[in-house]
Amino acid sequence: MKNHRNPQEVNAGSMADIAFLLLIFFLVTTSIENDAGLNRIMPPDDNNAIVDIKERNLFEIRINDADLIMAEGDIIDPKNLREKVIAFIDNGGLTLEAEGYCNYCKGNRFADSSENPDKAIISLKAQRNSSYPVYVTVQNEVIAAYNELRDRESLRLFNTPYKTIYSDYYNEEINEDKKKVLKERLEIIRALYPQKILEPETVNN
């Protein structure tokens, strides 16, 4: 009879309490990280360099105190901003014979819009009382426009989206030889659509 007796069960009830204590400790001492954002590079702090920009090569975006967004003189819905920026950058308005003709552009080739993507400059101006989220939205849309165009060219030339090339380049598991190829590709695409975003000094009012 002695051999058939069930072994005594260990009471595990307090283990849950211990685990809960640990869990609560981690909940209060840690935070979920948000470490992604829009990267921008500001121009250096010397305003001596004055570049002559043609009116047609400048796309002006302004945000006023009431957070309305104005692009090229009209108040527009932020939903349409990306489209407009793409149309402007990708316009390629020079004639076929002219120097700097953009043969990969698929835009409308209007004579009063940008000459080629290399010349196209986006100017972004905010007032001191504009809200920061609206500014971020506009930045986001402009970067999205560039990314979309770069994606298109990347797919055409290398059959991979720009994002994939970019993230692979910064991936540490990729070996050096491959990285060289990726770097070349990144440079080619960036040369096709260089990001030119200008931020004039904000006016005080």
Add this chain to the structure above:
Amino acid sequence: MIKFNKYRSSKSLPPVSTASLPDIVFILLFFFMTVTVMKNQNLLVENTLPTATETEKLDKKDRVIEIYVGKPTNDSNTNLGDEPRIQMDNKFITVDEVGDYALQALSSMPEHLKSVATVSIKADVGVKMGIIEDLKSELRVVNLLKINYTTYEGAAEDNL
């Protein structure tokens, strides 16, 4: 005769086993351990970030200088008012001091990272552009030109 009330006949119900409860809690614990990081700063300002879609990861923490901008939270200090303030290194600083503190943070970095140092601006959604512009011009003076507007992942239209 079939006994229908077999259980009722026995004296008491067997106890519900709670042995799997620790396992469940441990799974939760491991989840939190993997997705979170230790807090290295105590937030003194409100910090709800705007959302954006075209974000890039700031995964290398060793080259990031963080600047928080936002209204002071109620518990940090009651007499600071409603104006957005700048927080660096666990304390409030004025716009003029931003350059000094940023350079201080930069000097504590290893030499090879100094050229790739990025300033992460973590500004609250309630902040106006004025303070951001001041901040940016201060950073330009000390030649820290790589900035990152840190955001949450999400549709940009949510900001409006």
